Amino acid sequence: MTMPLDSESRIQDDDHLALKLWLRMLTCTNMVENSLRRKLRESFQSTLPRFDLLAQLYRHPEDLTMGELSSLMMVSAGNVTALVGQLEKEGLVKRTPLKTDRRIYQVKLTARGRKHFSEMAQAHELWVAEMFKAVGHDGMEELMRDLGKLKEGLRAAEG
Amino acid sequence: MTMPLDSESRIQDDDHLALKLWLRMLTCTNMVENSLRRKLRESFQSTLPRFDLLAQLYRHPEDLTMGELSSLMMVSAGNVTALVGQLEKEGLVKRTPLKTDRRIYQVKLTARGRKHFSEMAQAHELWVAEMFKAVGHDGMEELMRDLGKLKEGLRAAEG
Numbered sequence: 001m002t003m004p005l006d007s008e009s010r011i012q013d014d015d016h017l018a019l020k021l022w023l024r025m026l027t028c029t030n031m032v033e034n035s036l037r038r039k040l041r042e043s044f045q046s047t048l049p050r051f052d053l054l055a056q057l058y059r060h061p062e063d064l065t066m067g068e069l070s071s072l073m074m075v076s077a078g079n080v081t082a083l084v085g086q087l088e089k090e091g092l093v094k095r096t097p098l099k100t101d102r103r104i105y106q107v108k109l110t111a112r113g114r115k116h117f118s119e120m121a122q123a124h125e126l127w128v129a130e131m132f133k134a135v136g137h138d139g140m141e142e143l144m145r146d147l148g149k150l151k152e153g154l155r156a157a158e159g
Numbered sequence: 160m161t162m163p164l165d166s167e168s169r170i171q172d173d174d175h176l177a178l179k180l181w182l183r184m185l186t187c188t189n190m191v192e193n194s195l196r197r198k199l200r201e202s203f204q205s206t207l208p209r210f211d212l213l214a215q216l217y218r219h220p221e222d223l224t225m226g227e228l229s230s231l232m233m234v235s236a237g238n239v240t241a242l243v244g245q246l247e248k249e250g251l252v253k254r255t256p257l258k259t260d261r262r263i264y265q266v267k268l269t270a271r272g273r274k275h276f277s278e279m280a281q282a283h284e285l286w287v288a289e290m291f292k293a294v295g296h297d298g299m300e301e302l303m304r305d306l307g308k309l310k311e312g313l314r315a316a317e318g
Contacts, residue, residue, distance in 0.1 A: 017299050018291040019284050022191060024306050029188040031313045032181060125178050132177035134312025139305040140176050146298040146305075147183050153293025154190045 032131055039127050044120050049075065051124065053083050054109065054117040057093060063106035065098070092116055191290055198286050203279050208234065210283065212242050213268065213276040216252060222265035224257070251275055 033048070040046045056072045057064065066084065070077045084107055087093040092113035098104040109117065132140060192207070199205045215231045216223065225243065229236045243266055246252040251272030257263040268276065291299060 014296055014299070015284055015288040017296075017303070018288040021291060021299050021303050021306070022287045024303065024310065025184070025188060026192075028306050028309050028313065029184060031310070031317075033185075035313065035316075125174055128181045129174040129177040131313060131316065132180060132309065134315075135305055135308050137173055137176070139308060140173070140180050142301045143305050144176070144180050144183065146294055146302050147180070147187050149294045149298060150187050150291060151183065151190070154187070154194065154290060156293075157194075157290065158190075 032128070035131065036124065036127060039123070040120070043123060044116075046120065049073075049079070049083060050087065051117075051120055053080070053087065054092065054113060055121070057107060057109045058114065058117050058121070061108070063096070063108050066095075066105050066107060069107055087113070191287070194290065195283065195286060198282070199279070202282060203275075205279065208232075208238070208242060209246065210276075210279060212239070212246070213251065213272060214280065216266060216268045217273065217276050217280070220267070222255070222267050225254075225264050225266060228266055246272070 037048050040048065040051055053069070053073060056069060060068075060072075064072070066077070066080065069084070070080045073080055084093060084095065088095055091110055093107055094110050095105045095107050098106060135143065196207050199207060199210055212228070212232060215228060219227075219231075223231070225236070225239065228243070229239045232239055243252060243254065247254055250269055252266055253269050254264045254266050257265060294302065
């Protein structure tokens with residue numbers, strides 16, 4: 001395989017570029033997340049884990065078991081149990097034991113939980129849109145495509 | 160201001176695009192972070208917080224006080240104290256009280272800590288380069304530029 005004379009420095013440059021890019025991506029992700037965390041607290045006295053849990057229940061209107069909910073959330077079963085307990089007290093979700101095995105609980109949104117989540121989700125979408133406005137439509141399309149390649153590559157590497 | 164007839168649907172489309180983009184970015188960031196976490200553990204029996212702490216000391220060869228180190232790390236002072244204690248036991252960092260105020264400690268890398276960090280940092284850079292390879296050189300340039308716009312916008316919004 002023939003290589004241009006400066007292939008090694010080009011490879012090193014790309015390695016540095018990848019590292020700089022990763023640090024920038026990490027910074028941006030943390031900034032967006034911190035901003036969303038603050039806005040959820042200020043506008044809804046809520047948190048990201050609560051929002052994520054309600055989002056999972058909203059997306060899966062068929063009743064989820066606590067175990068299914070945990071695996072969707074990628075947090076520990078203990079944390080999910082605590083969150084669900086708190087949300088149930090506030091009347092936003094309801095737990096019901098399975099008829100076939102009363103040790104297993106199913107969870108679903110109550111009507112009030114559904115309404116509360118809809119309001120948060122609408123605000124959340126507007127906040128995100130506002131934060132990405134500076135990127136512009138074409139920039140967002142580029143990011144979607146390039147991050148799509150990154151995701152594909154990471155999936156392939158995970159096997 | 161005249162607007163095309165479909166301006167409202169275009170705005171809604173961009174709002175949805177921003178949300179999809181944010182979820183993709185969050186997924187990618189989590190995937191990269193999890194992969195780095197696993198590799199640090201497998202290759203160096205280390206963790207991301209340890210790596211970040213050593214990186215801060217490496218970048219600031221003048222002695223940092225524990226307080227300065229905490230503020231650079233954006234984690235709680237208690238966590239930094241625990242990490243530093245652990246790294247000192249392993250001979251990777253050294254704490255010395257200030258001559259002018261012996262309640263304040265300065266921290267620096269030992270020679271062994273510097274060598275250990277260099278090895279990890281080199282491996283870390285290669286892992287990141289490998290993970291971003293699928294994006295390609297031009298894609299990485301695009302990401303740098305578009306994420307740069309995002310960061311600027313977020314900074315401006317934070318005031």
